[in-house]
Amino acid sequence: MKLEMTLPERPSFLHALPILDLLALVMLFPVLTAALAPQAGVEVELPETEFRLQRVANPIVLSVSGGSEPEYWVGKQRVEREALMSVVAERAGDWNEGGRPAVLLKVDKSAQSLGMELSFELLREGYRCLWGAKLAQ
Template sequence: MKLVSTLPERAGFLHAIPLFDLFALLLVFILLGPSFVTFSGVRVEMPMSRYQVERDPNAAVITITQGDPAVIWLERQRVTEADMIRQLAERREKSAAVPTVYIRSDSEIPASYERMVAEAALQQGFRVYLLGRPMKSEELK
């Protein structure tokens, strides 16, 4: 018995099936890819606050995270207290107006340490704001 193929010599749709698989795979990577990306930065659990400040685009952001001793971040760079004071002084010399510093600190950071960092910025001539997480409407009552 001789087997005879009923397909034409060039079955075009059979060659297109791997392309459909490729496009489906690319579509999955394009749509789901960003959800697997971790964003860099410093994670801080800030205390609640009922006040909000408008963001100054030229402000320096100091973040204080937990550690032993607490860790200071200036513009997402880990710095020591002396480096922070030096970098703030350099920044102050470059600016003609009164510059601003936002201090974000973890809720577990002692107020005395937060105050020490704020006083260091105040001594350099900065306007200092302590940032907190906004309160929900049910917490305001």
Template sequence: MKLVGTLPERVGFLHAVPIFDLFALLLVALLLGQSFMSQSGVQVELPVSRYQIARLSDASTITLTPGNPPVLWLEREQVSEKELLERLKQIRAETSGIPNVCIRSDQSISSEYERRVAEEALQAGFRVYLVGKSLGKE
């Protein structure tokens, strides 16, 4: 007994639909992938700066947000000033060479407080970069 298929030999649109789905998925992933990544989960209004630095892939990020006293964030975790110094020393001990730290502070943070945090990072042995908003992206 011979079995015979009832469908035609090549059903064109049935073979093309998975390919279109794959291309649509790749297009969405490539176009929207960067918008889902964020350096830090904390939003701040950066001051305007004419000087921009290249992206540092290995840098830690300290974010200063408004409050009384200002709130400190190391990467995405809220820390106190004592914890910040301890965590910076721990990061310094784990890395070879001179590690980098970027300080992002809201416009309402006083320069005195920002300088104090930068000096703590310098004392812990880090290279300190102050991050600002570029002139063209206001």
């Protein structure tokens, strides 16, 4: 008795499965790297805290880097100190989340005094100030 193979000579759909797996991985990597990318334009070393930040949908992210010449960033846009409040006001014009516009301050450890000045200035202008910090472990 001779055994016969029931599959065709070249089953093309079986050879295509590894390619489909590879394509799924290639499509998955950009999605994951976008979620892990920094949210603002500059990386800052945040102070530690034991408190959790309240959740606010789409806050205006204002980052201040440390060093002798601090850099100011609104989102991913670098801004000079003199134009900072006008850029924040421009972004607040697009605010549609309800209530006062929220500004998330991400201030480097070495520039805490600048962050305090900025928060007082933002509070005087009528914004809600949220300080970004990393949780203490």
